Amino acid sequence: MRPKHYLLIFLISFYSELLRSQDSYELPVMENINALSFQKASPSKTSGFNIENLAIGIKGGVNFSLIIPLSENSIFSSTGGDYSKEYNPFYQNIGYQMGFVIRYSLSREIKIKLQCSMNDYSFKYSNEYSWQGSTNLSYLTEYHQNMRFLEIPVLLGYYFKAEQWQPYVQAGLYYARLMNSNSYADITETTDNQVLTYSTTTNSNGIYQENQFGVIGGGGIRYAAGKAMIGIEANYRFLLSKLSSTTSRYGNNQVTGNYDITDDLLFNNIAISIHITVPLQCADSKDGPFIFCKSN
Numbered sequence: 001m002r003p004k005h006y007l008l009i010f011l012i013s014f015y016s017e018l019l020r021s022q023d024s025y026e027l028p029v030m031e032n033i034n035a036l037s038f039q040k041a042s043p044s045k046t047s048g049f050n051i052e053n054l055a056i057g058i059k060g061g062v063n064f065s066l067i068i069p070l071s072e073n074s075i076f077s078s079t080g081g082d083y084s085k086e087y088n089p090f091y092q093n094i095g096y097q098m099g100f101v102i103r104y105s106l107s108r109e110i111k112i113k114l115q116c117s118m119n120d121y122s123f124k125y126s127n128e129y130s131w132q133g134s135t136n137l138s139y140l141t142e143y144h145q146n147m148r149f150l151e152i153p154v155l156l157g158y159y160f161k162a163e164q165w166q167p168y169v170q171a172g173l174y175y176a177r178l179m180n181s182n183s184y185a186d187i188t189e190t191t192d193n194q195v196l197t198y199s200t201t202t203n204s205n206g207i208y209q210e211n212q213f214g215v216i217g218g219g220g221i222r223y224a225a226g227k228a229m230i231g232i233e234a235n236y237r238f239l240l241s242k243l244s245s246t247t248s249r250y251g252n253n254q255v256t257g258n259y260d261i262t263d264d265l266l267f268n269n270i271a272i273s274i275h276i277t278v279p280l281q282c283a284d285s286k287d288g289p290f291i292f293c294k295s296n
Contacts, residue, residue, distance in 0.1 A: 053105040057277030067267035171217040
């Protein structure tokens with residue numbers, strides 16, 4: 001075989017090997033390009049509203065009203081008698097509340113809550129009047145004031161890092177709208193030779209301001225129980241507006257039969273509530289809605 005034939009065979013073989021090496025090299029390059037394009041196509045986490053961070057629930061509990069009189073008022077002009085009222089301690093002023101909770105997680109630690117509830121507040125006090133003359137007469141009256149408010153607090157809370165038990169603190173503002181109020185009076189009338197007892201009930205909507213607002217703060221602890229968060233919290237409410245109305249204070253409807261008008265009051269309240277919340281949706285769609293999510 002001539003040398004030029006050897007040269008031709010060598011060139012053909014070399015060219016074939018070169019083509020094979022290029023094919024084997026281009027395959028991983030295409031795989032890398034596909035991998036990069038897949039990574040870019042994957043969705044990135046958005047920074048806007050995320051329904052996975054939203055949870056709803058119910059709450060209910062008891063409250064205790066703390067009444068501090070700022071100034072005393074009376075329909076009588078004192079001539080030596082003491083017409084001041086004696087207010088019961090807060091643990092005897094028991095009320096109740098029931099409502100729902102909407103919570104949104106701004107982060108794992110910071111959460112904002114809307115707690116709309118119907119709150120029944122009550123407080124008690126007593127006073128005594130006496131007249132001396134041809135017939136000695138005295139009145140001992142024990143009052144029970146009951147008020148129902150629709151209340152809307154907005155709270156910002158800090159939740160400490162934890163596994164199953166998680167403590168938190170919170171603070172915010174609240175608005176309250178008076179829905180109804182009643183005044184109950186148990187009266188003991190004593191004369192020289194007899195004692196008479198009777199009770200009265202009066203609608204007292206005119207006594208109190210319809211619109212109230214204040215600040216609220218407290219804290220609690222919650223427990224991750226499977227699909228729900230169960231917790232207990234205590235909040236202190238401080239009323240910034242005036243509880244009682246001054247325009248109708250001396251109206252006849254406020255004193256008929258009871259000889260009583262309201263004092264200027266500082267109204268505070270301690271509320272203890274149990275709540276249960278569940279998330280609306282989880283990131284893992286196979287689990288479906290209304291299950292426990294770690295992000296909440």
